[in-house]
Amino acid sequence: MKIKRKFVVAILFICTSFFSSIDAQNVDVMPNNEITIDLGLGITQYTRHMDNCAAYKQFRSNVSIPSNKKFGDKMQTSVNIMYIRNINKKFGVGLQAGIGFLKTDDFSDKKTYGKIAKIKEHNIYLMPTFRTYWYNTNNIGVYSRVSVGLAWACYDEEDTNGNDNLIFACGNESSVKFAFQASAIGFEWGGELARGFVEAGYGGQGILITGLKIRF
Numbered sequence: 001m002k003i004k005r006k007f008v009v010a011i012l013f014i015c016t017s018f019f020s021s022i023d024a025q026n027v028d029v030m031p032n033n034e035i036t037i038d039l040g041l042g043i044t045q046y047t048r049h050m051d052n053c054a055a056y057k058q059f060r061s062n063v064s065i066p067s068n069k070k071f072g073d074k075m076q077t078s079v080n081i082m083y084i085r086n087i088n089k090k091f092g093v094g095l096q097a098g099i100g101f102l103k104t105d106d107f108s109d110k111k112t113y114g115k116i117a118k119i120k121e122h123n124i125y126l127m128p129t130f131r132t133y134w135y136n137t138n139n140i141g142v143y144s145r146v147s148v149g150l151a152w153a154c155y156d157e158e159d160t161n162g163n164d165n166l167i168f169a170c171g172n173e174s175s176v177k178f179a180f181q182a183s184a185i186g187f188e189w190g191g192e193l194a195r196g197f198v199e200a201g202y203g204g205q206g207i208l209i210t211g212l213k214i215r216f
Contacts, residue, residue: 026137029192030089031215036197040078040206043100043123076102078205084131092131096147096181099124100204118158125151125179125204131186141188141195151179151204181205188213 080098087093102121127149135142154174183201190196192215199209 027089027141028138030086030136031192032086034084034086034092034213034215036080036082036084036211036213038080038082038197038205038209038211040080040098040100040209041076042207043076043078043102043205044203076100076206080205080209080211082129084129089136090133094129094131095126096129096205097124097126098205100151118160120156120158121154123151123153123177123179123204125149127179127181129181139189139191141186143186143188145181145183145186145199145201147179147181147203147205149179151177153177179204183209 078098078100080096082094082096084092084094100121100123102123103118127147129145129147131143131145133141133143152174153176154172156172181201181203183199183203183205185201186197186199188195188197190213195213195215197209197211197213201207201209
């Protein structure tokens with residue numbers, strides 16, 4: 001996983017370096033405002049809640065589970081809305097809000113216990129954002145974006161097998177966490193009023209983000 005992550009970061013860095021060497025701001029009219037709605041895939045977890053659970057560690061010591069096997073992530077998505085005020089044809093600043101959902105696989109040992117526990121996570125975040133265009137014309141744009149803020153992270157744990165002798169009492173948890181999104185490369189297409197877009201990056205919003213921009 002670490003090798004794949006380093007590979008993705010390297011590719012994004014190369015793409016960003018390439019476009020940063022281009023000075024193409026040929027857009028005729030740059031609207032002052034834009035509102036985006038998007039869906040993110042592959043969000044970053046704020047903590048490995050179950051990995052720190054005493055019952056989880058006890059279970060791993062009682063059954064033969066490889067030490068590198070993690071409590072699997074089943075679904076990681078986010079829904080976001082963002083406002084950006086364009087300072088000029090290159091730079092824009094704004095604010096984004098969103099919610100991320102994460103549902104894990106059932107924690108289980110099918111041969112001995114069956115399904116044991118599961119955990120759901122959702123994160124509500126608010127982050128100021130900064131965007132810079134590397135390439136911007138009337139129909140397409142290439143940019144990078146960084147957001148930093150706070151998230152209200154909530155974890156809902158459920159013991160799914162009351163008949164076994166394992167009690168998952170890690171407890172539900174909610175706390176304020178540091179939140180971020182670093183989209184190294186973004187590509188948008190369309191006209192002056194509306195544009196579709198995709199972004200590739202890393203953070204609470206997702207590894208891959210796609211949505212619609214309304215500009216006015």
